[in-house]
Structures are given as structure tokens and as C-alpha cells.
Amino acid sequence: MAAPSEAPWSVPGSAPAERTPPWRYAIGMFGISIPINFIKGSIVLLYVDTLGMDVRAYAAVMAVYAVIDALDNPLLGHLSDRTRSRFGRRRPWLMIGAPLLAASMIALFSPPDLDGTALVLWFAVFAILSELFDSMLNANYGALLPELFPSERRRGLANALRQAFQLVAMIISLALTPVLTTSLLGSEHGTEGFPRTALAYAVLAVTVIWAMTLGVREDPATQHEERPRLVSAIGQILRTRLFWGVGLTSACYGAALAIVLSGVQLYVRHWLGLPVAYAFALQGIVILVAAGGLFLWLRLVVRIGALRTWRIAFLVLAGAFGLLYLAGSLPAALAAGAVLGLGWAGMMATNDLVVARVLDRDAARHRLHREGLFLSAFGVFGRLNGAVSGLALASLGALFGYYSGEHPGPEPGQAFRVYLCVYPFVLCTLGAIAARFVSVPSPEESAAAAAGEETAR
Template sequence: MFSRTQNAKIIEGKSGILTAYVPRLMILYMKDELGLSLKLAYGSGDLGFSITTTMVGAYLSIFLTDVVGLAPTLVATAIFIGRSVDYINDPIIGHLVDRTRSRWGRRRPYLLFGALPFGATFLLLWLRPPLNNPALLAAYYGGAYALFDTAATFVYMPYYALTPEIAPSYDQRTSLTSFRMSFSIIGSLIVFVLPWAFIGSFSPDNADRILVFAVGVAIISVLPLFICFAAVHERPEFQKESVPNLKGSLKAAFGNRAFLFGAVIFLATWVCIDLLQALIVYYIKHVIQRESYMDLIMALIFVTALISIPLWNFLSGLWDKRLAYIVGAAFLAICLGLLSFLGATTSMGVIAVLSVAAGIGVGAAHVIPWSILPDAVELDEYETGERHEGMFYSLITLAQKAASSIALPLVLLMLGAAGYAPRAEKQSESAIRGIRLVMSIIPALLLGSGAIFALKYPLKREDHKRLTAELDERRRNYADVQIDPAEAPHN
């Protein structure tokens, strides 16, 4: 265990002058110690999470208002009920994952045994139970949401916690995260583009088509988890570490400055993404009135985001993750601010250009916050002598869900207060203004707050390199001490 004074010297000490730099363009595809097959296998796991959570985030609200016929206030209540369960189960599951010991490791068993419940609970969200009471319907969907979130936590908490174990270095984590986020964006692209070709509009007449599409999504979501389980293996040196009780794990997390700053960056970014996913369908349908171009607009955003990932990976290597995030967040915030000026008379050309520009910013939002978080694990080990990846990721996802459970219902309540009418073909001017506000200004403010914390983030590349070198040396010394004298070599 190491003192705060020693830690301060590492974090706050001035790094040496960079005397030489070799550009690492396309580091995403360079051969490194991880190997292409490992990065593909691990990255594919995020396809399942992306395709399900994107469908929930983008379509559940409009499914419940325009297909089921619930008022926005009841939809807000159902979402809040569903996500409130995570306030309790996320840290408990994260701590459980850290303490798990099995022949498959600490994380992988959850991928194997949690995959099918994850897919099954997702389907519950798209059924229409034979209930006529709106309050009972809201209770059903709130309960289904809680079950799905719990099943997802059991699968993706350990999945995320594998990142710092698989990729030990600063830039390897950006590369690995880039692969994972590539699959994440592919999942988003599938969910945002295909429904409009297969389902058409979200209306009561298309409820059966929505369910069939959800079945396909559930099947796709499960398969990559089995691939990830089979192809990815945990590092054995991390299997023997002891983990303190729940209170000790929480204390370690909240005492880690890099983790707290990274958490704010992550939180601001992904609440912004959650809001955009939930509201973009409303925006395209009612504000710019281009529902027939829905698949094209979504494709422009997410194909551009996918293509931009090597760019953000390169910029993270050229500068560092902090500066790359600040540039990406500022760019996306500007694009979102411009959305408030678009309307039904805006030409499709302008909409297409802004969609491509926004996609570049979306690529940064997907890659960089996720690659920042694992670096705090080494600081945790440096300060405490232990690693709490499961607890760290559980608190991160808990914070995201908690913020979204407040933000998403809040914006739905704002839409209701602005006069949004479920199933109405044409919305009032006040409702249009409400959609513009929550689609552009609020997400832009969130990104601005993330950029401020990124500016002050305490771990640079040089700091992390010194941390990992020190920890490697201490692990070697610990291993030497553990050698049984009877087994030691004799002259």
C-alpha cells in the first residue's frame, strides 16, 4: 500500500520534455501485444449491449407513448421505477464480481450464464400485456425495465471490468476501446436504420412487427457474449488478489481522484448520448419533419461515427485522451447547438451535412470516456495494493443510470408540460420548442461540463506509464518474496 504523498509526486510531478514523437496513425489497426483476434473477440461483446440498450433508449419512450398509448408522465414514471432498482444492485453486483473466483476467472462466468437471461428480459419490454388500466401498464413496463437492467448489469459489469486486465497500457486501452466502440456503433446503426425499413412508423398497427424485430435483436445480443467468453481469457496474476468488504471497496473508489474526475467526464457524455437517443426520433419526426428520411439520417450519423473512430484513436495518441475529449466534446456541442435552428423548411442537404458533422463528435463521445476510466485502476492499486475494477465500473454505470433515470423522465415531463400529444400527427409550436430545447441546449451544456473536468483530469500518459512501471516492479518483488525457500535454487 502506498502513501498519498508518494501518489501526489507521481500525479503532480512534471513530466519530462517530449523530445521525439513518432506518429501512430492508424494505431487502431497496428499489430500489438493484444492481437487483432483478441480485440475483435472482446469488441464484439459490446454489440449485444449496444443493440439492446440503443433500442431501449431510442424507441421505448415513443413505443410507450405512440404504440401503447401511455401519457409521457406515466412513461417517465415507468422508466424511473425501472432504473431505481440499479441504485441498490449495481454496487452489490460490482463487488460480487470482484470477489468471484472460479475456474473461468472472475469475470467470464457471468458472460456465459448471464447471456440468455439478458436476451429474455429484453423481450419483456416489447410485449403488450392485456391490461386496460394505464397505471398497471406503467407498473408492468417499470418492472420489465428493472429486470432487464439487472440482467444487463450481471453481464456487462464484468465485461467492462475486463478492459484494464486485457489491456495494461495507456494506448492499448484506447485501441481496445476503439474496437469495442466500433461494434457499439455498428449496433446503434443497426437499431437506428433497420427498424424504419422493417417496421415503418411506430404506431399501434405495427406492434407485431416491433416485437418480431425485438426478437431478432435479442438473438443478436446473446451470440457475441458466448464468443467473448470463449476467446477472451483473464490475466492469472489478478485472480489471486484479495478484495476488501463492500465498505472498503466503496472507500477506495471515492478516494480515487482520477476515478472521480473520469466518472464526471463519462457521466456528462453518456447522459448526453442517452438524451439524444431518446429524443432524436421525436426531433426528426416532429421538428424537421423528415420521418421518411429517418434511416438515411441515422445512417449518416452512425456510419460517420464509425469511420471517425480511427481519427479519435490517432488524436488520443498524438495528444492525450484529455485534449482529444475536449476537442470532440466541443465539436459535438457546437453541432447540437445548431440543431435548435433547424426546422421543417430546412433543406435535406443542410440536414445531411450537420448529421455527418455530428457523427464525428459522436465517435469521440463513444471512444474517449471509456478509455479514460481504466487508467484509474492502476492508481487504485497504487494507493490500496488492490484492484476494484468491478466496483469502479458498477459505480460508473450506476451514476449513469441514476442521472439518466432523472434526466430522461425530466425531459419527458418537460415535453408533456410543453404540450406534447401522444399519437398526434402534428404537434403544437410549444411542443416543438420543447423538443428543440432538450435535443440541443441541454446536451451541449452537459458536454461543456465534461470538457471542464477533462481539462483538470490528473492522469496523463507519462503519469500512467510511471504508475504501471512501479506496480510491475512491486509485483515482481512480491512474487520473489512468495517463493518457498525449499523450492529456491541452491548452488
């Protein structure tokens, strides 16, 4: 029986939190973030604005993938939970998933000379494969957080460190990418810079992910647990109110972020009227402020808890998009970007901690470690972000006449002003309202409740 101060999966003597230093686990976020942020940040620029693929085709592909992902995400997580090997449950999937994601990303950014339906099919196949392997990596990497670091204080440190590594990755994969693809390795309206950049990022990502995976040590006690059953486990998850409350609320943040990542370069090109390379400045200020604010938010988490801090961060993020809408020049956009970075840091510092609390509660109630399935189920909400951003992009055709870089319509600037500012503002406002009605017990509270239930038996 776990003591009230321990997490539900703590095993006396195993001390999983002491087996892996937080920094060693956290560095994996750098490798995982590089590919997916490059994809999200540059895919619209390459396929829609440069190659001329219709935004409606882009939206259709994202919608189809949302359906596919709703099926494969839980299955991937369940397979991870059921894995029993001398290397652990999560590590084999991380070792396999890294090169698969790297290969699909390179293919995605290296389309042959295609147009029309052929271009859409190439995009669909490799966009879906990239998202699939990203799901595999994230489900297994995220499942390690609550297992390796049972207390919320130590978990918060590990999460803050991994988010810091994510920000470093974003400086490269988002802020530096426009310079690489359109200047150093390519040209403003050419495509040759994209495959070169993808290859460099692939090598970097695989190296870091493998180094992290070989360095973490999973809790050996989980190897002896009963293997969860898929149908009953999914049924229990779907009947969990916290799953729906936290999942839908987090999806508001995730969808807003997906829109920002895909639209910032086009916001700079069409609304601010500047070369795409200037996105480096806007993305850079957001990331630098986020890096500076991350550990300030962590201090707030320690003082008032992850849940209350999460609610405050939603409000700051929503306000930032309002300011960005009012910006009409690069200096004004940079000022708004600083506020955006602050709000974003708050969400990075808290969102995963709130999700981890749901995993704590599930483990305490059902005596099973099925973090992979649970996180993959949460990932279904996250993967709907692509469908939401796709629909938002498709709406620009109906509202402003923007269908592609070849058919931009009369107001492409206003189109991407709405895309980057109004849609995320609405989503974050909805998230802030919903977060007020979400209540999730801390790891210590879940452990105490489990101890009380065990005593009652």
C-alpha cells in the first residue's frame, strides 16, 4: 500500500525518480520537438503558398487524418502499455519511432515535380505518416513523466526542463527555419531549401532521441503488472469525466498553437508585408520570452498548484492574441509576441502537469499503469488540432478569397490576420472559461485517496 505522500505507482526501494536525472529525460523533448514543429511551421508555406495546393485540399487531408488518428492513437498507446521487454515498455517504441518519423519528414518536404491530385496524394501520405510516428513518440515519451517523477514538485522541475529544451528546439525548428529554407539553403519562392533543412533536422532529432532513450531507466515494478485489456480500458477511460474535461479544455490550447505554428510565416508575408525571413524576429521574441518566463511560472506552480496556474495562463494567452490582432507593424507585433510568449510559457509549465494528474487518479483507482493508452486517448484531442487548423485555413477562401499562393484573393493580409489572431483568441477564451470548471486532484491527493480506499477494504 502506498503511503499518502507517494504517487500511486511508487514501489518501495525502486525510487524511479532517483534512477533518472530530470535533465536526462528532459533533453528528449528537444529531439521530439524538432521534426513536428518544422512540419507544423512550414507545411502550409511549402504546399499551399509555394506549390499552390488548394486550401480546401489541405483541409480535407487534415480531416481524414483526424479520423485515422482517432483509431490508431489509442492502439499505439495500448501496445506500449502491454509491452514487456528487458528494455522496458516505452524505450523500444522510442528507438523505433525516431528514424521512422525522420524518414517520413524528409519525404514530406521533398515532393517530386507534381501538381493537382498527385501533389495532394503525396502530401496526404507523408503528412499522415509523420503524424502517426509523432504520436508513437509522444505517447511513449509523455508516459515516462509520471512514472519517473512521482511527486508534483519534482515532476514540475522535469517538465519545466523539458519545456526549456522544447524552446531551444523551437528556436531552431521555427525561428531559424525561415532563414534556412528561404535564404541560407534556398530562396524566397523556391523549394530547394526545404529538403535540405529536413535532412539536417532528421539527423539531429534521431541522435538526441536515441541518446535520451538509452539514458532513462523505467520502473522495473511495472514489468510485473497485469497487462491491461483494450476494450475494457477504453470503456473506463471514456467514462472518466476528468478525461473529457481536461482533454477538451487542453484541445483549445492545442488547436490555437497549431494555427499559430502554421500561420506565422504567412502573417509576416501577407499582413506585415515583409519577407518570410522576418518571421525569425517574431518567433524569436516569443520563444525568448517564453524561455525567460517558464521558471517564473514554475514558481507559481509550487505556490498555488498546477491547476490554478493553468487557469491564469489561459487568460494571459487569450489576451496576447487580442494584442497581436491590433498590431500593424513589426515593432507592434514584437510587443504582442512578448505577451504571447509569456502566456505560452504558462501553458507549457502547467498543461502536462494537469494531464499527469488525471493519470495519477486513474492509476490510483484501477491499480493499473496505462499511461500510454490514456495519453494516446488525450492525443486524439490533440490530433484534432490539424482538422481545426485545416478548417480555419479553408475558411479563408470563403471569407477572403484566399485559396493558395497562386490565388491569394484581394485581401491575403486580412485573411492571415484573422487566421493567426482571431481564431486562436476565440479558442483560448473558450479554454479559459472551461478551465474554471475543471478540478483535478494532485498526485498526493490521489495517493491519499487510494490509501484510504485500501484501508476501507
